[in-house]
Amino acid sequence: MNWNITNIPSQQGRTVLVTGANSGIGREAAQALAANGAHVIMACRSREKADKAMVHIRKRWPKAELEFLELDLARQQSVHEAARQVRERHGKLDLLINNAGVMWVEKSLTEDGFETQFGTNHLGHFTLAALLIDTMMNLPGSRVVTVSSLAHRAGRIQFDDPNLAREYGRHRAYAQSKVANLLFALELQRRLFAADAQTLSVACHPGLSNTNLIGPGLVRQSPLRLGALVRPFMALIAQNERSGALPTLYAATSDAVRPGGYYGPQWLGEFMGPPGPAQVSGYARNEEVAARLWRLSESLTGVTSPLPEPQSGEQAGTAAE
Numbered sequence: 549m550n551w552n553i554t555n556i557p558s559q560q561g562r563t564v565l566v567t568g569a570n571s572g573i574g575r576e577a578a579q580a581l582a583a584n585g586a587h588v589i590m591a592c593r594s595r596e597k598a599d600k601a602m603v604h605i606r607k608r609w610p611k612a613e614l615e616f617l618e619l620d621l622a623r624q625q626s627v628h629e630a631a632r633q634v635r636e637r638h639g640k641l642d643l644l645i646n647n648a649g650v651m652w653v654e655k656s657l658t659e660d661g662f663e664t665q666f667g668t669n670h671l672g673h674f675t676l677a678a679l680l681i682d683t684m685m686n687l688p689g690s691r692v693v694t695v696s697s698l699a700h701r702a703g704r705i706q707f708d709d710p711n712l713a714r715e716y717g718r719h720r721a722y723a724q725s726k727v728a729n730l731l732f733a734l735e736l737q738r739r740l741f742a743a744d745a746q747t748l749s750v751a752c753h754p755g756l757s758n759t760n761l762i763g764p765g766l767v768r769q770s771p772l773r774l775g776a777l778v779r780p781f782m783a784l785i786a787q788n789e790r791s792g793a794l795p796t797l798y799a800a801t802s803d804a805v806r807p808g809g810y811y812g813p814q815w816l817g818e819f820m821g822p823p824g825p826a827q828v829s830g831y832a833r834n835e836e837v838a839a840r841l842w843r844l845s846e847s848l849t850g851v852t853s854p855l856p857e858p859q860s861g862e863q864a865g866t867a868a869e
């Protein structure tokens with residue numbers, strides 16, 4: 549039988565943080581985890597949108613334990629403040645889902661001067677995880693789940709120009725940020741292993757899912773709004789949000805996942821279908837690239853993680869299934 553939402557084990561007593569929980573895959577994941585008893589911290593940049601999402605979830609699950617946390621991943625100061633608040637309010641975290649993301653935006657910089665997709669999708673989550681990992685490391689069953697994309701396969705880290713100042717392309721920038729997500733998740737697992745931590749780091753991708761990122765986002769960002777022509781077909785060719793959230797929920801809760809695993813839909817070249825092992829590009833499996841990205845992320849953000857560098861060849865499984 550294919551894994552589905554009814555296979556999620558009880559989440560009672562678990563504190564979960566989902567970034568970008570007000571919309572799309574993040575909202576679906578937040579809802580499913582709260583429905584199974586988790587206390588869900590909805591980390592969003594807009595209070596208003598988070599409130600709407602909470603109303604939506606509570607309509608179906610009136611007892612859902614939901615909490616708003618202001619988090620703008622494009623502002624490092626906001627990430628620091630959010631991490632501080634989590635430590636103050638909870639002191640521990642069982643599950644961190646690095647889900648929020650932007651796609652194919654016009655050339656722009658975050659408040660800290662990072663290219664927007666790299667700065668938001670990767671560096672924002674890098675800082676968040678680095679600042680919270682010590683609240684998770686000693687908790688049995690704790691996990692960090694990072695949402696990547698099929699687009700990671702085209703991604704390369706431009707180490708000499710990570711902000712793509714010289715040659716910006718929005719698809720290229722998105723792919724860079726998504727391969728960074730995957731390289732980060734695998735390096736995090738190696739470092740957790742080196743630290744003898746209880747926490748697992750795993751990654752996932754939703755295939756093609758009809759969310760704001762792909763639907764309205766595509767319309768907004770396409771030249772001459774040609775995306776509007778495509779929009780009606782999206783519902784036919786893409787999974788709905790609920791199916792799109794399954795790989796995330798599988799990575800977050802299934803007993804079958806392994807350290808450093810990568811999970812996605814199983815059908816039509818991983819575009820849709822039930823969740824299971826997904827294919828990692830050769831580039832994303834490269835440990836030297838991952839270690840170099842980690843050092844670059846530390847130097848750009850000024851945040852140093854408490855996790856030791858892995859010994860060469862030391863790993864708790866690679867993501868290739």
Ligand SMILES: NC(=O)c1ccc[n+]([C@@H]2O[C@H](COP(=O)([O-])OP(=O)(O)OC[C@H]3O[C@@H](n4cnc5c(N)ncnc54)[C@H](OP(=O)(O)O)[C@@H]3O)[C@@H](O)[C@H]2O)c1
Binds near residue numbers: 568573622
């Ligand atoms: N949908 C797909 O087919 C697809 C495919 C591959 C990968 N993904 C990945 O799946 C993840 C979720 O995307 P989705 O499809 O569910 O899209 P979505 O509905 O647009 O959700 C994206 C979420 O990220 C939030 N976000 C964006 N910038 C942020 C920032 N600076 N700080 C905090 N939150 C921010 C958004 O908040 P606002 O509502 O305030 O903008 C929203 O809650 C992303 O990482 C995306 O790259 C999606």
